Amino acid sequence: MLTQIIIEQHLVVIGLKEGELMATHNWCHNPKCHTYQTTDRVRGSGDNKVLRTRRVKIHDYQNAYYYQGWENHFCRVACFFAYVKLHIDRIVAIAPVKEPSETPIKVEKEKVQTRRFDWNRQEYYNDTSTRTKIIGERHE
Numbered sequence: 001m002l003t004q005i006i007i008e009q010h011l012v013v014i015g016l017k018e019g020e021l022m023a024t025h026n027w028c029h030n031p032k033c034h035t036y037q038t039t040d041r042v043r044g045s046g047d048n049k050v051l052r053t054r055r056v057k058i059h060d061y062q063n064a065y066y067y068q069g070w071e072n073h074f075c076r077v078a079c080f081f082a083y084v085k086l087h088i089d090r091i092v093a094i095a096p097v098k099e100p101s102e103t104p105i106k107v108e109k110e111k112v113q114t115r116r117f118d119w120n121r122q123e124y125y126n127d128t129s130t131r132t133k134i135i136g137e138r139h140e
């Protein structure tokens with residue numbers, strides 16, 4: 001009875017109803033994940049063995065600098081790209097890009113000393129040229 005009360009209180013504290021436990025894992029979303037023949041995917045006993053889709057532990061990666069957003073849904077980057085390849089038309093249809101975007105920038109011309117090779121005379125010589133250097137974004 002006391003255990004039941006404690007469990008119910010815990011669920012209330014984290015904002016869940018009874019029987020609605022927070023997921024700790026996802027199944028890898030690559031529909032072919034279960035077809036890759038690795039020993040860690042083998043489940044079952046005796047003559048009833050199967051290759052099963054991998055489970056992916058859910059981590060709070062929000063503040064990790066390397067977090068790309070796919071890590072909690074795919075067991076590895078190859079499975080992520082298999083999914084992208086399969087669904088790419090629908091993925092880009094979510095937010096289609098019909099025209100280029102532009103970022104206003106400031107540029108500066110600068111003279112650059114370069115060393116070149118003259119193939120006719122078979123010798124190096126100094127040369128100057130100008131190149132465009134991006135100073136930064138322009139905020140109006």
Ligand SMILES: [Zn+2]
Binds near residue numbers: 028029030054074075
């Ligand atoms: Zn996978």
